[in-house]
Amino acid sequence: MSLTEISRKKSPWVIHVGTGGCNGCDLEILACLTPRYDVSRFGVMSTGNPKHADVMLVVGPVTIKYKEIIKNLYDQMPDPKVVISVGTCASTGGIYQGCYGHCGGVDKVVPVDVYVPGCNVRPEAVIDGLVLALDILNEKERKILEEKKAKAKGAA
Amino acid sequence: MADNILITYGVPLLLLILSPIIGGLLIGIDRKVTARIQNRSGPPIVQPFYDTFKLFGKEDKIVNKTYLVFGAAYLLTVILSLALLLFQYDLLITTFIFGLSFIFLVLAGYSTRSQFGNVGATRELMQMLTYEPILLFAVFLIRLVTGSFEIESIYSAAQPLLYTLPLALLAIFIILPIKARKSPFDIAEAHQEIAQGPETEYSGKYLGLLLTAHFFEMFFILWFVSLFFVKDVALGGLVIPGVIMQVLMMLVAYVFLIVVDNATARLRVDQMLKQVFIVGMVLLIINLIYIIVTGRWIA
Numbered sequence: 001m002s003l004t005e006i007s008r009k010k011s012p013w014v015i016h017v018g019t020g021g022c023n024g025c026d027l028e029i030l031a032c033l034t035p036r037y038d039v040s041r042f043g044v045m046s047t048g049n050p051k052h053a054d055v056m057l058v059v060g061p062v063t064i065k066y067k068e069i070i071k072n073l074y075d076q077m078p079d080p081k082v083v084i085s086v087g088t089c090a091s092t093g094g095i096y097q098g099c100y101g102h103c104g105g106v107d108k109v110v111p112v113d114v115y116v117p118g119c120n121v122r123p124e125a126v127i128d129g130l131v132l133a134l135d136i137l138n139e140k141e142r143k144i145l146e147e148k149k150a151k152a153k154g155a156a
Numbered sequence: 157m158a159d160n161i162l163i164t165y166g167v168p169l170l171l172l173i174l175s176p177i178i179g180g181l182l183i184g185i186d187r188k189v190t191a192r193i194q195n196r197s198g199p200p201i202v203q204p205f206y207d208t209f210k211l212f213g214k215e216d217k218i219v220n221k222t223y224l225v226f227g228a229a230y231l232l233t234v235i236l237s238l239a240l241l242l243f244q245y246d247l248l249i250t251t252f253i254f255g256l257s258f259i260f261l262v263l264a265g266y267s268t269r270s271q272f273g274n275v276g277a278t279r280e281l282m283q284m285l286t287y288e289p290i291l292l293f294a295v296f297l298i299r300l301v302t303g304s305f306e307i308e309s310i311y312s313a314a315q316p317l318l319y320t321l322p323l324a325l326l327a328i329f330i331i332l333p334i335k336a337r338k339s340p341f342d343i344a345e346a347h348q349e350i351a352q353g354p355e356t357e358y359s360g361k362y363l364g365l366l367l368t369a370h371f372f373e374m375f376f377i378l379w380f381v382s383l384f385f386v387k388d389v390a391l392g393g394l395v396i397p398g399v400i401m402q403v404l405m406m407l408v409a410y411v412f413l414i415v416v417d418n419a420t421a422r423l424r425v426d427q428m429l430k431q432v433f434i435v436g437m438v439l440l441i442i443n444l445i446y447i448i449v450t451g452r453w454i455a
């Protein structure tokens with residue numbers, strides 16, 4: 001593993017997006033930052049800025065008004081990036097299934113890499129999801145590099 | 157002679173090369189200590205380096221070319237000012253170039269269309285307005301005491317600056333959190349309110365450059381404070397060399413930064429302007445009067 005790949009695993013910067021759930025999972029994510037669960041020991045830093053973030057934590061089913069915003073946020077994140085859908089309603093729609101104001105889970109709008117189930121989720125589950133996402137980050141970067149190489153070959 | 161050259165040029169060069177590592181470690185220790193104070197276990201000490209290396213491996217999202225130039229200029233001026241300080245050049249020019257680096261950051265903030273960047277840049281400008289006069293006044297007092305703007309004259313002065321300018325040092329301690337971008341004066345970077353201030357639009361490598369610049373900055377401000385005690389001091393029969401006193405001064409400033417960072421909340425811009433300006437100026441003026449009355453000044 002190169003230095004960059006090791007560092008990438010050790011320093012995920014997280015942006016937290018609430019899209020219209022009941023805020024139950026938001027509170028659990030905040031609980032991850034408290035002394036009891038402390039995700040900062042993995043190097044996690046919570047930023048409010050998509051341009052600095054590696055990991056997007058999405059909470060809640062996507063309301064129709066929020067659809068554009070979340071797409072915009074996703075596009076602003078630089079590669080490699082992963083999306084974690086936190087909570088049942090972010091993963092499938094949950095108790096909001098079929099509600100008129102929602103368009104279902106997050107994966108209807110942006111590609112999701114890790115699903116964390118639970119209504120509401122336990123902080124341990126969020127940490128588990130984050131650790132899973134870290135492996136995916138490096139895999140994604142490798143894929144992007146391969147694609148670039150293939151493109152360069154095709155052009156030459 | 158060869159020995160002399162090694163000491164006058166080799167040691168500063170070594171320090172300049174090591175300074176990003178030292179600065180990064182200091183920031184890492186700061187984060188760890190802060191976490192321990194809050195009863196968390198906190199990130200590893202080398203976390204700032206992980207962050208930087210990660211950023212160098214990320215995709216760059218470039219908004220326009222201007223702010224990239226300003227970001228690079230910011231890094232270069234910070235390195236330049238640190239080099240001038242370490243190689244014992246003119247103190248006035250060193251502080252001016254350090255101020256220039258802040259100006260580049262402000263311009264970088266203004267050159268993007270993001271409102272976060274603009275608000276951050278405005279706040280950064282207000283911070284400059286607050287600390288720059290105090291810093292220049294302090295440098296002027298140092299000139300008054302040592303008789304020259306050259307840093308060498310601090311080393312060759314009869315007494316360490318701490319004995320003649322205690323209140324000026326206090327004023328510099330007050331503006332220290334502004335320069336280190338720490339609470340209560342982390343107004344420009346307030347990442348809970350305005351994303352990251354002037355750094356909002358940077359991503360990937362260019363954000364990594366800014367982080368590196370912060371490492372240099374950290375070392376610069378600590379070294380600047382340590383100039384206040386560079387002489388050997390005799391304690392009883394024991395002679396403590398100036399280098400150790402310098403390291404002690406840096407340690408005091410560093411601990412002060414951590415404690416203040418954890419003990420205070422962020423102020424508003426106008427509160428900072430009023431409080432820091434009034435307190436700092438009063439301290440400096442009292443010190444000026446003290447120097448003039450006791451006749452310690454050199455024309």
Ligand code: SF4
Nearest residue numbers: 021024087089119120
């Ligand atoms: S998964 Fe359940 S607890 Fe979490 S936001 Fe949705 S409805 Fe609320």
